[in-house]
Amino acid sequence: MNNSKQLSRLMVFACVAQKGSFTQAAESLGMTKSAVSQQVKALESELGIRVLNRTTRGVSLTALGEKLLLRCQILQDQVELAFTDIANAEENPSGRFAITFPHALEAIVVMPAIEQLCFEYPGLEPELVASDKSLDLVESDLDVAVHAGELADSSYRALPVGTMKEIFCATPLFLNRTSRPETVEELSDLPWISTGWQQAKASVLDVHSNEKSNIHLKQVARVNTLPSALELSRRHLGMVLLPDVIAKPLIKSGELVHILDTVTGPLWPVYTTHAYQADKPIHLTRFHQLVCRYFNSALI
Structure with a gap:
């Protein structure tokens, strides 16, 4: 053929x-x-x-x-x-390329995107800043940000990547030791590991009825990064509320179990943002493409 x-x-x-x-x-x-x-x-x-x-x-x-x-x-x-x-035949991008991104998207989205970008443009020198706080591009001397959540008003340009939703997960061993919830109300009985931006009073959505409700979760540990929450959950200490882009590969592998797949936590739009007003550099355009590709691949 x-x-x-x-x-x-x-x-x-x-x-x-x-x-x-x-x-x-x-x-x-x-x-x-x-x-x-x-x-x-x-x-x-x-x-x-x-x-x-x-x-x-x-x-x-x-x-x-x-x-x-x-x-x-x-x-x-x-x-x-x-x-x-x-x-842009005369362009050969090289030099510093500074990027900030949330911890949640580091391993599964940003790192493979940077790997491919540097393969295509070997003159680039990536400078990576992982932070769950929104950093100002100009003040922090950054070229581009991968941003999760609603955008603040600014003159920056935003390019949509997709939407991630938070879902409840735990290890099979943890659920065997306790019990697997069958209703939203039963989620309140399980030990829960929270991140800095999550609150014990959580808003959840029933995907079938499209109805929202509030529940009170039983916090047993609090961490300031998502990788720390995930690591504690992997050690069977409690359930965790993870973005689906992170959770789905772990659910497929059997490492985690999706609890109540008819219920989700908050939705988070994801963007890449930059401060260029005219034509974007070609490597920035390519970085956005790669972020979209790896983000959407993780959700399949």
């Missing part, structure tokens, strides 16, 4: 998957709906797998389709960067 011939079909498939519709993908690509459908069918035929489920309501990804889409999104990034590189 000549894989290079599949590139255009992969891009068409990615557009259909992202739009959730052959019609919308056709409009976006400037093609007919039948041409888009033929491209996807040809791709599936060549690969020998089904990548999309078709229904009268639209399309959804198969398990293999989800994996393929992640690869296609990386290809899309590279295509965009190829044209950006042409337009």
Whole structure:
């Protein structure tokens, strides 16, 4: 199979998957709906797998389709960067690149993003500041911030990354020693490890009814960083309220258990912010792309 011939079909498939519709993908690509459908069918035929489920309501990804889409999104990034590189052929980013970010996003989002960024732009010298406090870019002499939570009014530019929600988790051993809650009210009976920004009076949301309620959690320890809370939870000392972007990989591995999967804590929008008023440096644009990619990959 000549894989290079599949590139255009992969891009068409990615557009259909992202739009959730052959019609919308056709409009976006400037093609007919039948041409888009033929491209996807040809791709599936060549690969020998089904990548999309078709229904009268639209399309959804198969398990293999989800994996393929992640690869296609990386290809899309590279295509965009190829044209950006042409337009900025004289630029070769180098020197200090200062970034601040919350501890919650350090290991699973920021570090892999920095690794890839430095591979693509080896002249960069990253300076990383992990902080759960919002640092002012100008006052702290920073190039970009990965920010979780609502933004304060400022002249800084904000680029959306996604949204994370806090969910209750604990180790299987901890739940075996105590009991697994079946209702929201029973959450109040479990020992809870809190972070500096979390309060014992917690607001929770029932995802089915979309109703909010307040509960009082039984705090047994308080820490000032999320990694510390996670470490205490791993040592079976209590349940913890974690951002889903951190919790999901640990739940998949079996290290943690999602308690009451119909209930969530607060939602946190995530952005990258910068102070550039005109054109952004190419490496800042690429950093934002990578943060979005690794953030969304962790949620799958």
